[in-house]
Amino acid sequence: MTRVFPFSAIVGQDEMKQAMVLTAIDPGIGGVLVFGDRGTGKSTAVRALAALLPSIDAVAGCPVNAASEAEIPDWAQVEDRTIVSKPTPVIDLPLGATEDRVVGALDIERALTRGEKAFEPGLLARANRGYLYIDEVNLLEDHIVDLLLDVAQSGENVVEREGLSIRHPARFVLVGSGNPEEGELRPQLLDRFGLSVEVASPNDIDLRVEVIRRRDAFENDHATFMQHWDAEDSALRARILAARETLKTMKTDDAVLRDCAELCVTLGSDGLRGELTLLRTARALAAFEGANAVTRQHLRSIAASALRHRLRRDPLDEAGSTTRVTRVVEEVLA
Amino acid sequence: MSDASDIWSRAALAVACFSVDPAGLGGIWVRARSGPVRDRLIAGILAGLPPMGLRRLHPNISDEQLFGGVDLSATLSSGKLVRSSGILGTPTAMLLPMAERATAGLSARLALALDAQNGHALIAMDEGAEPDERLAPSLADRVAIHLDLDALAVGDCPVLETDFDAITQARALLPDVQALPEALDTLTRLSARLGITSLRAPLLALRLARASAALMGETLVDEEDLTLAAELVLAPRATVLPQSETAEPEAEPEQQTPDAPTDPEDTTEQSELDMPIPEDILLEAVKAILPTDLLAQLAASKAPRRTASASGTGAAKRGNRRGRPLPSRPGALDGEQRIDMVATLRAAAPWQPVRAKQQPDRTGLHIRPDDIRIRQFEEKSDRLLIFAVDASGSAAMTRLAEAKGAIELLLAEAYARRDQVALISFRGEAAEVLLPPTRSLVQTKRRLGALPGGGGTPLAAGLRAAMELAEQSKGRGMTPSIAVITDGRANVALDGAANRPQAAEDAQTLGRVIRSRDIPALVIDMGNRPQPGLKDLASTMGATYLPLPRADAQRLSTAVSVALDA
Numbered sequence: 010m011t012r013v014f015p016f017s018a019i020v021g022q023d024e025m026k027q028a029m030v031l032t033a034i035d036p037g038i039g040g041v042l043v044f045g046d047r048g049t050g051k052s053t054a055v056r057a058l059a060a061l062l063p064s065i066d067a068v069a070g071c072p073v074n075a076a077s078e079a080e081i082p083d084w085a086q087v088e089d090r091t092i093v094s095k096p097t098p099v100i101d102l103p104l105g106a107t108e109d110r111v112v113g114a115l116d117i118e119r120a121l122t123r124g125e126k127a128f129e130p131g132l133l134a135r136a137n138r139g140y141l142y143i144d145e146v147n148l149l150e151d152h153i154v155d156l157l158l159d160v161a162q163s164g165e166n167v168v169e170r171e172g173l174s175i176r177h178p179a180r181f182v183l184v185g186s187g188n189p190e191e192g193e194l195r196p197q198l199l200d201r202f203g204l205s206v207e208v209a210s211p212n213d214i215d216l217r218v219e220v221i222r223r224r225d226a227f228e229n230d231h232a233t234f235m236q237h238w239d240a241e242d243s244a245l246r247a248r249i250l251a252a253r254e255t256l257k258t259m260k261t262d263d264a265v266l267r268d269c270a271e272l273c274v275t276l277g278s279d280g281l282r283g284e285l286t287l288l289r290t291a292r293a294l295a296a297f298e299g300a301n302a303v304t305r306q307h308l309r310s311i312a313a314s315a316l317r318h319r320l321r322r323d324p325l326d327e328a329g330s331t332t333r334v335t336r337v338v339e340e341v342l343a
Numbered sequence: 344m345s346d347a348s349d350i351w352s353r354a355a356l357a358v359a360c361f362s363v364d365p366a367g368l369g370g371i372w373v374r375a376r377s378g379p380v381r382d383r384l385i386a387g388i389l390a391g392l393p394p395m396g397l398r399r400l401h402p403n404i405s406d407e408q409l410f411g412g413v414d415l416s417a418t419l420s421s422g423k424l425v426r427s428s429g430i431l432g433t434p435t436a437m438l439l440p441m442a443e444r445a446t447a448g449l450s451a452r453l454a455l456a457l458d459a460q461n462g463h464a465l466i467a468m469d470e471g472a473e474p475d476e477r478l479a480p481s482l483a484d485r486v487a488i489h490l491d492l493d494a495l496a497v498g499d500c501p502v503l504e505t506d507f508d509a510i511t512q513a514r515a516l517l518p519d520v521q522a523l524p525e526a527l528d529t530l531t532r533l534s535a536r537l538g539i540t541s542l543r544a545p546l547l548a549l550r551l552a553r554a555s556a557a558l559m560g561e562t563l564v565d566e567e568d569l570t571l572a573a574e575l576v577l578a579p580r581a582t583v584l585p586q587s588e589t590a591e592p593e594a595e596p597e598q599q600t601p602d603a604p605t606d607p608e609d610t611t612e613q614s615e616l617d618m619p620i621p622e623d624i625l626l627e628a629v630k631a632i633l634p635t636d637l638l639a640q641l642a643a644s645k646a647p648r649r650t651a652s653a654s655g656t657g658a659a660k661r662g663n664r665r666g667r668p669l670p671s672r673p674g675a676l677d678g679e680q681r682i683d684m685v686a687t688l689r690a691a692a693p694w695q696p697v698r699a700k701q702q703p704d705r706t707g708l709h710i711r712p713d714d715i716r717i718r719q720f721e722e723k724s725d726r727l728l729i730f731a732v733d734a735s736g737s738a739a740m741t742r743l744a745e746a747k748g749a750i751e752l753l754l755a756e757a758y759a760r761r762d763q764v765a766l767i768s769f770r771g772e773a774a775e776v777l778l779p780p781t782r783s784l785v786q787t788k789r790r791l792g793a794l795p796g797g798g799g800t801p802l803a804a805g806l807r808a809a810m811e812l813a814e815q816s817k818g819r820g821m822t823p824s825i826a827v828i829t830d831g832r833a834n835v836a837l838d839g840a841a842n843r844p845q846a847a848e849d850a851q852t853l854g855r856v857i858r859s860r861d862i863p864a865l866v867i868d869m870g871n872r873p874q875p876g877l878k879d880l881a882s883t884m885g886a887t888y889l890p891l892p893r894a895d896a897q898r899l900s901t902a903v904s905v906a907l908d909a
Contacts, residue, residue: 047484048541052458104451115689126693144455145481148447170670188480195818210540218531221545225527 014227016057017241018234019050020220021211027294028204028314029058030245032182034252035293038203038286040161040183042146042194042318045208050220051186055142058184059099061242063250065138069093072130073137073177082177084128098139100132100181104148111156112168113175128175133166136181146185147194154198157183161201200279203286204311205318207331252296259292260302268308268342275337278319287315305342312338347499350492354384355503357488357575360554361464362391362505363513365436367550369457370465370486372442372478377470379497384490385438387503388466391510396435402444404430409452434462442467442478450479457485487547489579513557520553522564533573533625538583548576570628578629674717686716726762727780727821728753731809733829733869734770735800743796746828746869752897754787763821765812766790769805771798772839776808780816799841802833803849810853813862824863827886830870831877847876854883867891867902 019026028041043051067074068081070089075081078090102111113131132141141157143149149157160166166179183202187194199205211217226234266288273283291307300307317330361368371388375381389397400409411429430437437453439445445453456463465486471477483489530545530552539545549564552572556564671683673690691714698709730750734743750766757764764787766778777790806827813823836845857864864886868877873890881888889902 046540047480048543050542056458101455103455104448106448115692145447145451148451210542214532214535217535217542217545218528220542221527221531221549222524224542224546225522225549 013060014053014057014224015235015238015242016054016061017245018223018227018238019054019057020223021216022050022054022208024314025051025054025206025208027311028206029054029184030249030297031290031293031311032184032203033058033062033249034297035256035289036180036182038182038289038293040185040202040204042199042202042205043184043186043208044189044205045186046210047188049208049210051208052144055099055140055184055186058140059097061246061249062097062099062140063246064094064096066092067095067138069095073134073179074098074139075178076138080178082175084175084177085130086127098136100136100139100141102132102141102143102149102153104143104145104150106132106153108153108156111153112160112166114168114170115173126172128168128173130177131166133160133179133181134177137177137179139181141181141183143183143185145187146198147187147189151195154195158198158201199318200282202318204290204314206314207317248297251299252293255296255299255301256292258301259296261288261292262302265291265303265305265308268305271341272308272312272316272337273319275341276316276320276334278316283316283319287312290315309338309342347495351495351500353571353574354490354492355387356555356571357490358384358387358391358503359506359510359558360551360571360575361388361488362393362510363554363557364517364550365392365464366434366460366462368464368487368547368554370437370467371488371490372467372469372483372486373490373492374469374471374477375490375492375495376472377468380492380495380500381468383497383500383502384492385466385468387505390503390505391507392436393514396433398430398435398437400430400437400439400449402439402441402446402449404449431456431461431463436464436466438466438468440468440470442469442482443471443476445479445482447479450482454479454481454485457482484541484543487551487576489575491579509558509560512560513554516560516562517553517557519562520556520564521562522549522553522556526552526564526569529569529625530572530577533629534577534580536583536626537577537581537629539577539580540582541580544577544580548572551576566624570625573625573629581629671716671718673713674715683716683718686718687714690714690716727765727813727816727823728757728762729765729767729780729809729812729816729823729825731767731769731774731805731825731827731829732794733800733802733805733827734768734794734796734798735830735832736770736797737800737830737832743794746867747791747794749897750791750828751788754784754791763816765816767805767808767812768794769801769808770796772801772804772835774801774804774808776812780812780821799835800829800833801835801837801839801846802827802829802831803837803846803853804835805829806850806853806857807837810857810860810862813857814860824865825857825886826865826867828867828869829877831868831874831880832870833876850880851883854880854886858883858885865889 016026025041025043028043032038032041043054045051065074065076067076068078068087068089069091070087071081072085072087073082074095077092081087081090109131111131112133113129116127116129119125119127119129143157160179161181161183164178164180166177168175185194185202211220223234269284269287269291272287273281276283287308288303290311291303294307294311295301295303298307313331313334316334320330320333357371361371373381373384375384409429409431411427411432431452439453453465457465465482467478467482467486469478477483527545527549530548534545534548549572552564552568555568555571556562559568561568671686687710688708691708691710694711694714695709698711702709730753732743732746732750754764763780763782764778765776765780766787767774767776769775777794778787781787809825809827813825816823833846833850834841834843836842837849864881864884866877866881866884866886866888868874868888868890870877878888878890880886891898891902
């Protein structure tokens with residue numbers, strides 16, 4: 010049995026945790042990119058997120074986790090059509106996964122044994138309504154990246170190969186992690202991530218000691234440790250569910266919209282995706298904090314995550330994108 | 344520096360600790376050439392392994408073997424789906440020979456398996472000859488024990504004895520071993536002082552200390568265990584020489600934690616006050632075995648890695664000639680084409696019942712020639728040579744015509760090799776891409792011939808344009824190289840102002856950026872007298888510097904081909 014380290018027990022890395030929680034509140038934010046050193050808890054956080062997320066109602070035997078019988082794709086032969094509560098899928102896309110495994114392919118078993126032409130769903134189908142996690146996303150092969158871009162944008166996976174013509178919904182939150190020293194990510198893919206966070210090892214010794222201490226307690230005093238942190242996780246889960254409700258009635262002033270637009274114009278980010286993400290994320294944060302309207306304070310807290318990967322890269326600016334965003338936020342929201 | 348027998352006895356201890364808790368420690372990374380020394384170590388490791396089984400991987404292992412998949416031959420013969428179980432399905436020790444050749448994909452999968460904590464352990468045998476040819480960092484971070492046995496001779500290394508009783512007892516004792524909270528503190532602080540950013544290191548060190556305590560038959564981790572853990576787990580990962588008389592001048596500031604004192608006496612006092620195990624004792628132990636050439640090694644590891652994928656696979660050939668896989672096509676086997684087995688079976692599969700009815704007496708698979716699918720790759724000769732030509736007044740006066748001639752010769756060669764070329768000129772206030780990457784010889788010649796001269800020398804702008812083009816082309820799967828042809832008298836800064844010092848500084852900055860992006864470059868000095876400034880720039884860029892004061896086009900061309908092919 011795999012034991013998962015509880016999400017709430019992760020020390021520090023507040024920006025990363027916040028970004029993940031916000032995508033759980035509003036999946037429309039569109040994914041999180043986590044860039045940083047090794048051993049800073051990137052993979053731990055993603056696996057913990059899987060255990061934290063509220064479960065979804067889905068058709069038991071459905072390969073794409075359809076919410077109701079009507080939504081089951083016609084190619085799927087689903088025997089068990091009862092609606093059950095499933096954990097939110099968090100699917101790993103390993104480096105070097107073949108196209109077949111990602112998008113799905115002809116089902117060899119059925120073809121050989123029954124002589125039927127059937128579709129074997131791939132990772133994208135399994136990730137529908139959940140999360141798709143790519144570790145070392147910056148090392149992913151280009152043709153897989155192209156596939157993902159296309160699907161992430163359309164929310165639908167279209168397979169036209171081997172005489173198959175299949176489509177199914179593939180709406181998922183893309184979570185990517187990587188170490189920027191080992192390779193850059195193409196700007197096209199960068200832009201598809203709603204939020205991006207930079208993580209680093211904590212410099213504070215006490216914080217580091219606390220990390221190790223909790224991990225050690227997790228391994229060697231499992232029961233007591235989990236008893237405490239399971240309660241924390243449940244509280245967080247309840248907050249996420251409450252925030253999803255609050256979000257429906259969230260009010261947004263025109264002034265906030267103006268602020269979003271002004272931030273993006275000043276930073277010179279391409280396209281309108283910056284504004285949209287900024288707004289959605291700020292709304293999700295406001296909902297998470299139980300506020301009923303978005304304020305400048307919310308914008309301030311999430312501006313860096315929402316915008317830092319959308320800037321045109323200036324090779325001569327050594328200050329880095331985070332500083333640039335902070336500077337502009339200070340100016341615009343002064 | 345410790346001597347050979349020390350290294351070997353530490354390795355023996357490491358092997359014993361690993362035998363106690365293989366899954367907890369994640370594994371061993373052995374850096375040694377294939378030979379009797381390594382054989383003895385591996386024999387020792389294998390002898391001590393618990394009955395968890397051992398599987399041998401190879402660097403090109405397929406997903407089916409790792410994760411399990413459809414057993415095609417069994418499936419076809421029985422007509423029912425037969426799945427084979429993968430190596431990662433059951434807890435096992437995995438022996439990975441030639442670990443430095445493991446692809447990024449394999450490393451990621453193994454890292455995933457180690458992360459899952461399902462009882463897997465990795466024994467990575469790394470035979471890398473060059474310093475940057477090594478186990479993928481993602482795996483190195485996850486295995487506790489790093490051993491470097493390259494310096495050892497067989498004579499120093501007696502056969503490892505495995506004390507089965509002690510190991511069995513230690514395994515039983517392990518769950519009861521306690522570590523004081525201070526021990527944990529000490530290891531964490533120590534790893535911070537050694538500049539280890541990963542937090543896995545102190546955790547793995549603690550596990551090793553526990554295993555060591557269990558091996559000694561104790562239930563409390565003591566100083567000896569911590570020392571061993573520091574030596575085996577933390578020392579090989581150190582990136583900063585701990586504060587001492589040989590303090591590293593370039594210690595990265597962000598890794599200087601507030602607690603890492605500038606005054607060593609300060610810690611000694613502090614540690615003695617609140618810690619039963621003085622950190623400095625451990626620090627001394629680590630320092631004793633840190634290689635004396637740590638600084639040189641650090642410099643090597645900080646230099647840009649040759650492969651962006653950092654996988655250590657044949658760096659020189661990366662990205663070239665392999666092409667990107669295309670969907671398989673129907674085709675005939677002519678002895679040269681490679682068959683795509685799975686696609687062929689897929690094509691044949693739906694017809695099996697029908698064909699079986701037609702030929703009821705035939706057993707086995709019915710595959711017809713029109714089922715054959717051929718593997719295809721998109722072949723791309725993807726080298727791109729970017730010429731950044733100085734067309735300023737000063738250059739035009741001297742050698743522009745010769746430079747043009749040389750480029751034309753190079754073009755002809757590039758054409759013969761199906762390489763692509765791009766042309767950038769810089770003069771006046773800015774640089775201009777005269778010709779985006781192309782294979783058209785005629786077009787390039789025409790643009791080159793019409794290249795006007797005159798104005799200032801905005802070298803930095805030229806470099807920036809070249810770098811941007813190189814980055815773009817990388818994204819399209821090409822391998823760019825930059826050839827800068829100039830007389831080196833940069834006098835226009837990036838912002839277009841005529842400011843000589845600023846211009847030189849901008850050029851240097853861009854040089855650094857080009858180096859950090861790992862773009863091979865060549866600087867050709869076509870001034871009448873070689874410019875020392877230009878030589879500096881070339882070394883900043885990591886480029887070859889070619890002063891050609893009296894060269895004709897032919898010699899220039901030869902020099903460039905030699906430099907770029909090297």
